[in-house]
Amino acid sequence: MSESRLSRRQFLGGVVAAPLIAVSAGAAYSRLIEPYNYWISETDIFIRDLPGRFDGFRITQLTDIHHSRILGLNEVRRVVALAQQTKPDMFVLTGDYTTTYRRFIEPCAEALSSLSAPEGVWAVLGNHDHYTDPELTTRALQKHHMAVLNNAHTALSRGPDSLQLSGIDDWTWNAADWRRAFSGLKDNTPTILLSHQPTALDFEQTRKVSLILSGHTHGGQLNFPWLGAPARFATKDLKYARGLFRSGDTQLYVSTGTGVIGLPVRFGVRPEIAVLRLVRATDSHK
Ligand SMILES: [Fe+2]
Numbered sequence: 001m002s003e004s005r006l007s008r009r010q011f012l013g014g015v016v017a018a019p020l021i022a023v024s025a026g027a028a029y030s031r032l033i034e035p036y037n038y039w040i041s042e043t044d045i046f047i048r049d050l051p052g053r054f055d056g057f058r059i060t061q062l063t064d065i066h067h068s069r070i071l072g073l074n075e076v077r078r079v080v081a082l083a084q085q086t087k088p089d090m091f092v093l094t095g096d097y098t099t100t101y102r103r104f105i106e107p108c109a110e111a112l113s114s115l116s117a118p119e120g121v122w123a124v125l126g127n128h129d130h131y132t133d134p135e136l137t138t139r140a141l142q143k144h145h146m147a148v149l150n151n152a153h154t155a156l157s158r159g160p161d162s163l164q165l166s167g168i169d170d171w172t173w174n175a176a177d178w179r180r181a182f183s184g185l186k187d188n189t190p191t192i193l194l195s196h197q198p199t200a201l202d203f204e205q206t207r208k209v210s211l212i213l214s215g216h217t218h219g220g221q222l223n224f225p226w227l228g229a230p231a232r233f234a235t236k237d238l239k240y241a242r243g244l245f246r247s248g249d250t251q252l253y254v255s256t257g258t259g260v261i262g263l264p265v266r267f268g269v270r271p272e273i274a275v276l277r278l279v280r281a282t283d284s285h286k
Contacts, residue, residue: 051161060088063215064257067108068099090119095126095196113144126196130173151177219256223268
């Protein structure tokens with residue numbers, strides 16, 4: 001009798017304990033493992049009229065690094081080292097280098113200064129950089145030999161071939177100046193736009209852009225099976241949450257980034273170092 005009662009108690013204890021163990025294991029995974037389980041994604045981007053010398057051009061994108069108290073400098077250095085191993089032709093950085101405090105700006109820029117590629121390291125600011133200090137962030141990146149495209153553009157040249165690269169500042173802080181970002185660009189040369197905010201794809205001004213590279217969303221940071229990303233109930237920013245999108249001839253790639261905000265957790269959205277390979281589109285890709 002007592003043995004059967006004990007068994008029942010043990011059974012009921014197990015019923016109660018199993019979900020608690022599962023929740024605890026999930027919490028430990030999302031806190032201790034996934035935020036640092038970097039995913040180096042590789043995506044081919046087919047571009048119409050891509051000049052021959054840029055066929056196969058590789059871009060490595062880092063975004064939403066968010067160096068802060070909850071995301072230390074050692075982790076930033078690890079991200080930089082992993083990115084450098086991809087050996088791209090060019091690095092792009094699409095904003096949110098730090099979270100909230102100015103004291104994180106200089107160390108983050110110093111860590112990023114280890115990035116090196118033949119066609120350089122190009123950056124734009126994100127909304128969090130405006131909250132922290134946009135001028136200080138710009139100066140720190142420039143001091144460490146990274147070019148900041150605050151509503152500006154440049155051209156990359158390989159012999160007679162060229163590719164245009166533009167950067168738009170964050171319009172949620174009224175910092176975007178589309179005229180400056182695009183004036184003087186040639187219509188017959190493909191343009192890549194760096195924009196922290198992926199909803200750039202919806203702007204009329206980006207109709208002639210071949211490719212937009214963005215971050216901002218963290219992919220929702222938490223993305224549960226069946227439920228999806230809870231953050232989508234709180235913001236419209238997850239319209240383009242992660243991956244490749246297209247509108248007309250304009251493509252958009254959204255990286256989930258490497259950092260975290262709010263809680264130091266990720267679930268179902270591994271931190272991403274995105275490698276994008278430009279490929280000259282044939283008729284079958286148009
Ligand atoms: Fe961010």
